[in-house]
Amino acid sequence: MLDPLKHLQWCEPMSDPPKSREWNAAEYHRLSAPQFQWGLRVLGELRLRGDECLLDAGCGTGKLTRILLENLPRGRVVGLDVSRNMVVHARQNLQPDFGGRVRFVAADLVALPFRNCFDGVFSTASFHWVLDHNALFHNLYEALRPAGWLHAQCGGGPNLARLRQRVRALSQTAEFSNWLGKFPEPWFFSDPEGGASHLRAAGFERVETSIEEASFNVASHQEFQQYLRTFVLHRHLELLPNETLRSAFVEKLADASAHDDPPWTLDYWRLNLRAHKPESPLAY
Ligand SMILES: C[S@@+](CC[C@H](N)C(=O)[O-])C[C@H]1O[C@@H](n2cnc3c(N)ncnc32)[C@H](O)[C@@H]1O
Structure with missing residues (x-):
């Protein structure tokens, strides 16, 4: 089995990411209280042993990656995002506090460099930015170890x-x-039936999907x-x-x-x- 934290030469930040994938990381970090609250609820549902190796898929500025790491005293996390601004921001914030237990990589979720390496995939507020959900879930499935889990939330339905x-x-x-x-x-806003069918087509089992309203002012x-x-x-x-x-x-x-x-x-x-x-x- 591959250790994803030792094989990151496969996915060093892209030398020239297309501009259309970039975000204003500082503004995202400042204004993302709603996303953080949604993410905390999703994260609170995880039943962690504390020694897992997880992928935070679309980690943004790493606010939730930090909470994941705090819940994994013996574990490790790879934060992955297609936006180099986000990855740089997250790395600067978290690496000093978590050292070798965290790595950040700039890579596209539809071209993942990982195989058979993670105990779980966590993701919030990101998958609707990926238009090809067949490729997305196929890649995440491949990145997981046997018996690995995916626990995610994204925009969906009438978002x-x-x-x-x-x-x-x-x-x-x-x-x-x-x-x-x-x-x-x-964006691609899948509904619960469509999401379940994409997950099953990728090979996942014990699939559960649901939709909830989350409007705010x-x-x-x-x-x-x-x-x-x-x-x-x-x-x-x-x-x-x-x-x-x-x-x-x-x-x-x-x-x-x-x-x-x-x-x-x-x-x-x-x-x-x-x-x-x-x-x-x-x-x-
Ligand atoms: C709204 S932010 C969510 C960040 C964080 N998960 C949170 O909940 O605060 C969406 C993130 O998904 C990333 N993203 C979008 N498409 C992606 C792709 N194809 N591959 C990797 N990351 C992607 C964006 O760059 C952005 O950082």
Whole structure:
């Protein structure tokens, strides 16, 4: 069996990650209290021995990776994220405190360099950014040891349906259509049945999926715009050619949301995914 923390030469940060995969890590870290709270609930459901080797798939700035490590006094975690900004931020924050028990790597979840190495995969708020869930779950299955588990949550079902409808309509207006008119949504929001079927197709068993509402409000027009820029619409905004248009885009969405009751609500839905790799996996 391979020790993932000793084989990271396979997945050193990509030398030139495409810009469209990047995040503003400092802003994410500052504003991600809702994601942290969702993640803490998911993490609280794990039944850990304390010596596992886990993958935090889409670890972001490592806030939850830290809590995982605190719950694994004899264990280790690999935090993986496609955004180099996120990986650098997480590494700077956590490596001094956890030393050799943690490694961070920049890699794509649909091209994972791991085989047969993790006791469990933990992931929150990330899988909906991966469009190919067949490849995603196949890779995670391969990365797990026999009897390994996957415990994850991501956006799903009607996630952000009201906001997305407004984004689609605004993208078609004369002001923005040159750049956004043909831009497909950068997310895949699976429903519980679809998620279960992707997991089973990858080879997982004891699959459980469910969906829950998780909407929340931000405090002001300004905060709503900051939130959209950092968490939801960064892929859209990087296609717009200047800051004037970027500001106009998020401002119009905040204006529309100001009339909602209550205002500035983000209509989030979360998809829960639990599954196990068989103890004696079939050889493909
Ligand atoms: C909303 S953040 C969640 C971060 C953290 N798990 C949390 O709950 O705070 C989503 C993360 O998924 C990462 N991500 C998106 N697509 C990815 C992919 N294909 N491979 C690896 N990471 C990906 C993003 O770079 C981002 O850091």
